[in-house]
Amino acid sequence: MKFQPAKPSLFGETLESLTERAVADGYKAFRAKQVMEWLYKKRVDDWEAMTNLPKDFRAWLADNYIIYPARPVLDKRSDDVTQKMLMELGDKSLIETVLIRAPQKGVGQEDSRKTVCVSIQVGCAYGCKFCASGLAGFRRNLMAAEVVAQLMHICRREDAHTERAREEIASFDNIVFMGMGEPLANYETLVRTIRILNADWGLNFGARRITVSTSGLAPQIEKLAEEGVAVRLAISLHGATNEVRDQIMPVNKRYPLEKLLPAVKAFQQKHGRMLTLEFILIEEVNDSLEQARELAKIARDLHAHVNCIPYNTVEGLPWKRPSIRRQDAFVDVLRKARVSVTIRREKGHDINAACGQLRLKTEEALSAEGYTTSKKS
Structure with a gap:
């Protein structure tokens, strides 16, 4: 639609x-x-x-024209450093935008390094089994204005609470296309949005501080490499073998590792920047030491950093987060293989910060009260 x-x-x-x-x-x-x-x-x-x-x-x-095509309807802050805005679009669809603060020594929380996760679709068609974004199905692609507006609302919100001490126009440090939706499935909007954000008349935001996260659309990865925008690339891998990936990521049927990894390597060679492999750790699914060893091989071959993320529980889905002991054992295998790795402990769990959770819960509540949002096509 x-x-x-x-x-x-x-x-x-x-x-x-x-x-x-x-x-x-x-x-x-x-x-x-x-x-x-x-x-x-x-x-x-x-x-x-x-x-x-x-x-x-x-x-x-x-x-x-109108100015803003989206308006904040809910602004929730977690007990840690995560803040989520729920925004309503012109057709009453709901999307999420998340601000994550990384505290730094010597500065207050409001002045810490800030990353904004933006949505690029209403829902998602790719159906990753562990993700809340696709539970209500795919509704539509966002327009570039609806993506840019999310960032401008964050700017306005941060301006009201902090002094803009930096010379940059933006009130945050990094942008990640890792919210609701698959960025490379809304390709034209993605590229137009990046050009608007990067332009000196726009947010004048450096492309190297923009990360595009994809579940693995190999042809579009190759196409993005040729666009002339030096963005960072993150791959939502979540399985180091086709057998595991097939269980939780339907996209792997179309673009298995044999197709995905060469496309990723071509992007890396074109831009010469370290890639990120996102790996959500799910108990008894992908958290084995064998998966860690296979992941280490992939990371070394791609010269990639691995970001391990313990699963953020989603109501209605059967998956569980591994114990701290299993998480540490997994990461230890990577470190011993001399792979650059971080483990991102839980952020925003108390505000349903996993992609799509807050939107889903809000829509369910509205439905129970007799209100409706735009229907799935």
Whole structure:
């Protein structure tokens, strides 16, 4: 299903496309750049706040565009350092955006390093067996404006709580396409969004601080390598053999490791950056020492960092998190094989921070109260 709003959002425009449209309707080209400054540097959400624009041009903008295509409806903060925003889109669909803080010595929590996980689809069609995002099915792809708006809402929220001491426009340090949805399945939106974020008239956000996480769409990985955007790549591997991956990741039937790993290696060779292999540890599924040994082989071959993530329990799914002892034993195999590895202990469990959980619970609650959100196509 494709959602067509009554008016597009300005956050989906590039400087070039807005300039072209404004000039075609009789306005000066430089007005488009002024608009972008109001959007990205001053973060306004009201046409009347754009005070250096002529009244007739502001009226033209209001007639042809909206500013924000998404609005926060719930803002939850965990007991650790994780914050999740639930946002409602123009068709009443719900999406999630997560802000994760990494505390650093000598600075307060609000000034710590911040990573934003953004959604790029409503739901997900790829059906990873351990993930909440696909439980309600796939509804639609997001438009670039709906992705950019998530980040701008985070900027506005952080601006209100912290002093923007850095020279960068953004109020965070890293962006990860690792929220709801498969980024490479919404490829055109992904690339357009990255270009908007990277542009000096946009958020001026370095591509090397943007990570695209994929479940393994090999052809699109190869295509992304040729786009000329030097983003980081993370592979949601979660199984070091086809046998294990087939159990929990349906995408592996189409793109088994024999197809996926060469595409990943080609990306790595093109960009020369260390890759990340995401590996959610699930008890008695992929947490064996044999899986750890196979994962070590893959990581060494790809010159990849491994990010081990103990499973974040999802209500309604049968999977469990391994014990601390099993987690440590798994990681120890990787370290002894001289693989770069971190283990990310639980974050945000008390606010349902696993992808799609908060949205799913909210939709279930609304349904129980007689309210509806947009239906699955």
